[in-house]
Amino acid sequence: MAAEIDEPVTPAGRLFLQPQIDQVINCAMASEHEIPLDSIKPEIQNSLLLVHPKFRSLMVRDSVGREYWRRTEVDVDRHLIFIHRRLSEDPSVSDEDAVNDYLADLSNSSPLPADKPLWEIHILVAHKSAVFRVHHALGDGVYLMAMLLSFCRRIDDPSQTPSIRGVDTSSFMPRRWTVPTLVKIVWFTVIYVLEIALRILWRRDRRTAVSGGDGVELWPRKLATARFRLDDMKTVKRAVPNSTINDVLFGILSSGISRYLNIRSSKALKEGERITGATMVNLRQQYLSSLKDHHASTQHGNRFGVILLPIYYHGHGLNPLDSVKRAKAMIDKKKLSLEALFTYVVSLLVTCFFGAKLTSIIDYRIFCNTTFTISNVAGPEEKMTLVGNVVKYIRATSSSLPHAITMHMVSYAGYADMQILVAKDVIPDPKVLAKCFEDALAEMKEAAESSCPKS
Numbered sequence: 001m002a003a004e005i006d007e008p009v010t011p012a013g014r015l016f017l018q019p020q021i022d023q024v025i026n027c028a029m030a031s032e033h034e035i036p037l038d039s040i041k042p043e044i045q046n047s048l049l050l051v052h053p054k055f056r057s058l059m060v061r062d063s064v065g066r067e068y069w070r071r072t073e074v075d076v077d078r079h080l081i082f083i084h085r086r087l088s089e090d091p092s093v094s095d096e097d098a099v100n101d102y103l104a105d106l107s108n109s110s111p112l113p114a115d116k117p118l119w120e121i122h123i124l125v126a127h128k129s130a131v132f133r134v135h136h137a138l139g140d141g142v143y144l145m146a147m148l149l150s151f152c153r154r155i156d157d158p159s160q161t162p163s164i165r166g167v168d169t170s171s172f173m174p175r176r177w178t179v180p181t182l183v184k185i186v187w188f189t190v191i192y193v194l195e196i197a198l199r200i201l202w203r204r205d206r207r208t209a210v211s212g213g214d215g216v217e218l219w220p221r222k223l224a225t226a227r228f229r230l231d232d233m234k235t236v237k238r239a240v241p242n243s244t245i246n247d248v249l250f251g252i253l254s255s256g257i258s259r260y261l262n263i264r265s266s267k268a269l270k271e272g273e274r275i276t277g278a279t280m281v282n283l284r285q286q287y288l289s290s291l292k293d294h295h296a297s298t299q300h301g302n303r304f305g306v307i308l309l310p311i312y313y314h315g316h317g318l319n320p321l322d323s324v325k326r327a328k329a330m331i332d333k334k335k336l337s338l339e340a341l342f343t344y345v346v347s348l349l350v351t352c353f354f355g356a357k358l359t360s361i362i363d364y365r366i367f368c369n370t371t372f373t374i375s376n377v378a379g380p381e382e383k384m385t386l387v388g389n390v391v392k393y394i395r396a397t398s399s400s401l402p403h404a405i406t407m408h409m410v411s412y413a414g415y416a417d418m419q420i421l422v423a424k425d426v427i428p429d430p431k432v433l434a435k436c437f438e439d440a441l442a443e444m445k446e447a448a449e450s451s452c453p454k455s
Contacts, residue, residue, distance in 0.1 A: 009059065009067040011351035011359075012302035013137035017059065017067055018360035020217075023136035024112055025144055026103050027396040027410075030095065030129040031389035037082065039387040040123065044076050048150035054138045055117055055147070072117065079120050086126045095127040096225065100419075103131065104223040107421055108400040130386065140302045141377040141396070141408075142282055152384045152391065162380040181336070188337035195308060196343065200362055204369035205276050209264035210257065210427060212404035214368050219423040221400055224430035226418040226437040228252075230411060232445045239321060239448035243328045249376060249409065250331065251324030251444065253277070254311035256437035257372075261313060263432065273313040276370040278403075280304040281340035305340030306347075306363070308370065320444040321451070367402045379412040397421045405433075 009017070016023045049055050057069035087098040102124065112118045118135035134144050145164070154160045195203075205211065233248045240247065261269060283303045310330065314323070351359045367373070379394050394412045397419040404426035409418040418437065422430045 006068040014356035016136040020364045021360045023399045027132045030392045033389050081122045084125045100223040104221040107221050162384040184336045192339040199369045200365045205371045216402050217400040222424040222430050224420045224434040226434040228416045236444045236448045240324045247328040250327035252440045254323045255440035259436040260433045269313045277309045277372045305344035307339045320447040373406045376409045383413045
């Protein structure tokens, strides 16, 4: 019986429970009208949230400190937090800014209580918004997005929950294993694994106006949103043959951060100066539709590898599309390596044999020696409703990391919203940084339309 009740936390889940890497995902959904408060509790009770075991379990530790999930009765009232007042006394503060400020405060000052399952829902009544807080130990962004959507309904068919595309498990894995490809796989894997080892030991990015470091995860945060039209990103994608939305995103990051550094830095950086980001690559083999089967829930959770993704500083005068071409060349090489799989396996082995504490120290070193974190999660392509109200946007961020800048992008209904969480003592003006990203895409779109005029 005990074996059925106490399920060991996965190695990746144990990592996210370590103090240095403790991560809570905070996702905000805003509706067009006031949320009917009397409908929220029944909606939760009828959702997939209370079907999956981890959302009905306490995280407990045994006598030697090993973590387990223990089934418990869920008191939904303890997981619902209603805030009726406006979050700011200043009437000029918009609802979006107020919600962003709330998320920024949560990111480094509000851990989830351990005496109940590790999730909460905050209803910001005056701002017509709901904030879903879920510990990263329960699952990665793709998995948790599917759980979040179990609360929502399609506008065209309210009996159905929204759907998103299945996870492309091969996006960072080689597709064809020819001899030349195998040689490239070995070469790029060795190079990139060596680079990660050097990052763990001593190598770090040159300090800039956006650099973080040891202890920065404890500093106060600000949050701003950069909003992109997916059609604009697709226009740029079509102008660069065989490119992807991720290639365009990294082109935007390269151009936008360069713009911001040109504004902030008292002295110019060298042309081509490298600025390195870290991202988690999903390695799951299932599609999101399988989440409807609660018997398959143990196949989900966290399955990812960490890879390093560099961008390069450039001054004025560069063709905007060159940033996308450079990003595509870099990401194509990453796709030909086993870097993500290698880091996943090594992290698994280190955690199993030496404990999650050592794994967290290694990951913390990688974060300290790089400059930013970036993630990109796909949401529904069509608009949906939350307890009967049309959802205006979905935005996500997470607990603070040693990086001074952490970016999480979620797409929904034709737009991609990127939450830019910054250490405000390092980056006091995140809205300026967000504008730099938006301007970068606008410039790329203009260049793309000029290079490919409509017939």
